[in-house]
Amino acid sequence: MTPPFETAWQIRRxxxxxxxxxxxxxxxxxxxxxxxxxxxxxAALLAGLPRVGExxxxxxxxxxxxxxxxxxxxxxxxxxxxxxxxxxAWLLFxxxxxxxxxxxxxxxxxLLLCFPAAANLAPNRAVYLLCRRLLELFRxxxxxxxxxILVWAFGVGPLAGILAIGLHTVGATGKLFAxxxxxxxxxxxxxxxxxxGTWLHGVRFAILPQxxxxxxxxxxxRFEINVRGATVIGFVGAxxxxxxxxxxxxxxxYEEISAIVLLIVLVVAAIDLASxxxxxxxxxxxxx
Amino acid sequence: xxxPVLHLRGLTRxxxxxxxxxxxxxxxxxxxxxxxxxxxxxxxxTLLRMVxxxxxxxxxxxxxxxxxxxxxxxxxxxxWRTRCAMIFQQFNLIPRLDVLTNVLMGRLNHRPVLTSLLGxxxxxxxxxxxxxxxxxxxxxxALVRAGRISGGQQQRVAICRALxxxxxxxxxxxxxxxxxxxxxxxxxDALRRINREDxxxxxxxxxxxxVARDYCDRIVAMRExxxxxxxxxxxxxxxxxxxxxxxxxxxxTEPALT
Ligand SMILES: Nc1ncnc2c1ncn2[C@@H]1O[C@H](COP(=O)(O)OP(=O)(O)O)[C@@H](O)[C@H]1O
Ligand SMILES: [Mg+2]
Numbered sequence: 001m002t003p004p005f006e007t008a009w010q011i012r013r014x015x016x017x018x019x020x021x022x023x024x025x026x027x028x029x030x031x032x033x034x035x036x037x038x039x040x041x042x043a044a045l046l047a048g049l050p051r052v053g054e055x056x057x058x059x060x061x062x063x064x065x066x067x068x069x070x071x072x073x074x075x076x077x078x079x080x081x082x083x084x085x086x087x088x089a090w091l092l093f094x095x096x097x098x099x100x101x102x103x104x105x106x107x108x109x110x111l112l113l114c115f116p117a118a119a120n121l122a123p124n125r126a127v128y129l130l131c132r133r134l135l136e137l138f139r140x141x142x143x144x145x146x147x148x149i150l151v152w153a154f155g156v157g158p159l160a161g162i163l164a165i166g167l168h169t170v171g172a173t174g175k176l177f178a179x180x181x182x183x184x185x186x187x188x189x190x191x192x193x194x195x196x197g198t199w200l201h202g203v204r205f206a207i208l209p210q211x212x213x214x215x216x217x218x219x220x221x222r223f224e225i226n227v228r229g230a231t232v233i234g235f236v237g238a239x240x241x242x243x244x245x246x247x248x249x250x251x252x253x254y255e256e257i258s259a260i261v262l263l264i265v266l267v268v269a270a271i272d273l274a275s276x277x278x279x280x281x282x283x284x285x286x287x288x
Numbered sequence: 289x290x291x292p293v294l295h296l297r298g299l300t301r302x303x304x305x306x307x308x309x310x311x312x313x314x315x316x317x318x319x320x321x322x323x324x325x326x327x328x329x330x331x332x333x334t335l336l337r338m339v340x341x342x343x344x345x346x347x348x349x350x351x352x353x354x355x356x357x358x359x360x361x362x363x364x365x366x367x368w369r370t371r372c373a374m375i376f377q378q379f380n381l382i383p384r385l386d387v388l389t390n391v392l393m394g395r396l397n398h399r400p401v402l403t404s405l406l407g408x409x410x411x412x413x414x415x416x417x418x419x420x421x422x423x424x425x426x427x428x429x430a431l432v433r434a435g436r437i438s439g440g441q442q443q444r445v446a447i448c449r450a451l452x453x454x455x456x457x458x459x460x461x462x463x464x465x466x467x468x469x470x471x472x473x474x475x476x477d478a479l480r481r482i483n484r485e486d487x488x489x490x491x492x493x494x495x496x497x498x499v500a501r502d503y504c505d506r507i508v509a510m511r512e513x514x515x516x517x518x519x520x521x522x523x524x525x526x527x528x529x530x531x532x533x534x535x536x537x538x539x540x541t542e543p544a545l546t
Pocket of ligand 2: 332333334462
């Protein structure tokens with residue numbers, strides 16, 4: 001005769017094992033189903049691999065040692081490869097400016113919406129839900145989709161790109177900001193409100209000083225993401241280097257593709273590094 | 289004196305099924321220093337928070353002279369909060385802002401919203417803040433971040449902030465529970481000073497019976513949300529103390545910390 005505890009324990013263990021197997025099976029079925037729907041077969045993968053290699057081989061520019069540092073007319077030189085460096089540099093600058101403006105504008109929108117969208121500060125449930133849903137709405141539409149619509153409305157060019165990335169950024173930063181606010185220490189808030197301060201006073205003096213370093217950090221992180229976003233948003237005509245990249249890809253100007261991609265990688269890496277430094281500094285500001 | 293009296297009538301607050309404050313009726317004349325004592329969970333904090341309207345009462349009324357406090361909202365409610373300043377156990381300062389700015393928070397409701405939001409205070413107000421800080425030996429930390437000074441100093445900064453509200457009433461919720469005995473004395477002395485010198489009514493939650501006896505004109509004891517004693521400190525006999533804190537509270541032992 002086993003003691004009742006032992007029996008209960010055995011039953012529970014068996015139930016857990018069964019549940020684990022059951023859910024594992026469901027997960028496997030889902031994975032297989034999605035592979036089948038998206039036609040992600042191993043055979044297709046194997047067949048495609050060599051073609052990826054071929055494409056990359058075409059992208060490699062022809063460079064000659066003898067003329068490597070020659071002028072733009074000398075075939076096989078770096079200058080020949082990057083013969084439109086001036087206009088590409090300008091386009092890259094435009095791209096990073098698009099990202100910067102969109103991040104700034106979007107973060108301001110997120111800042112305005114995050115306080116009523118934080119459960120601890122929202123004046124009432126209706127306002128809270130409204131602001132949360134609004135942020136979700138902004139966030140759930142990818143910036144590329146916004147760009148498609150805005151290019152149609154505002155015409156081809158960077159303005160559409162800035163607005164598209166900015167709109168998505170409102171939702172993305174707003175949600176993160178709201179979560180930072182929800183973790184804020186509420187004692188200063190109570191102090192300000194008890195002294196007769198308004199809701200805005202509480203936000204400005206009790207909450208903002210606590211959350212600002214985190215906000216800055218998240219904004220910079222978003223800026224890094226938006227720089228990447230801005231490089232491809234030109235594919236749909238929304239300005240920046242992407243528009244140029246799209247053209248050279250569709251015309252199969254292989255050497256220009258590799259030149260532009262290389263420049264993008266360099267610029268994105270440089271911006272990432274600088275922004276990471278700034279984020280480290282911002283995190284240091286977080287301690288009282 | 290012709291100053292208004294604070295009337296609490298049948299004041300009740302429920303949290304779900306729990307009755308935190310149960311039908312409390314009290315009259316507090318102007319200028320008194322009242323200690324509210326009682327075991328943890330007796331409803332002391334809830335009572336004070338209702339007076340400042342940080343919490344809404346479930347039933348009953350709060351009147352200050354002719355002013356029906358329970359009916360206030362918006363601007364009038366903020367004016368009321370400004371008139372009855374509040375001190376907290378954890379000081380509730382803004383640790384990242386300097387001491388002077390923290391003290392100036394007491395002026396928020398005296399300024400137009402826009403200038404106060406920008407943190408613009410007048411020279412007169414800064415002088416007022418500095419004067420308050422000087423009065424409690426804090427002038428030398430005026431520009432230090434509030435999070436960097438000691439607990440005793442922080443609580444005195446909180447008292448300065450409260451004074452800048454130019455209040456009629458001072459509510460203090462366990463003002464010395466987070467402080468060592470020496471700092472506790474300094475802070476209690478400060479509260480008594482504003483009571484004696486400025487004539488402010490002080491309502492003070494205290495878990496330490498001896499502190500309450502030393503400083504207060506009147507002691508109100510609560511248990512399970514109700515008032516179980518109300519009188520002068522010398523009438524609070526050992527037998528009555530046992531009644532407040534329960535039978536196991538022998539002579540000389542400290543009541544449980546809140
Ligand atoms: N926000 C709240 N939600 C639920 N219950 C609460 C809340 N605040 C206080 N209470 C309950 O009300 C009772 C009185 O609490 P409190 O006023 O803090 O007592 P005291 O300050 O005397 O220790 C306690 O039982 C506490 O658990
Ligand atoms: Mg308490």
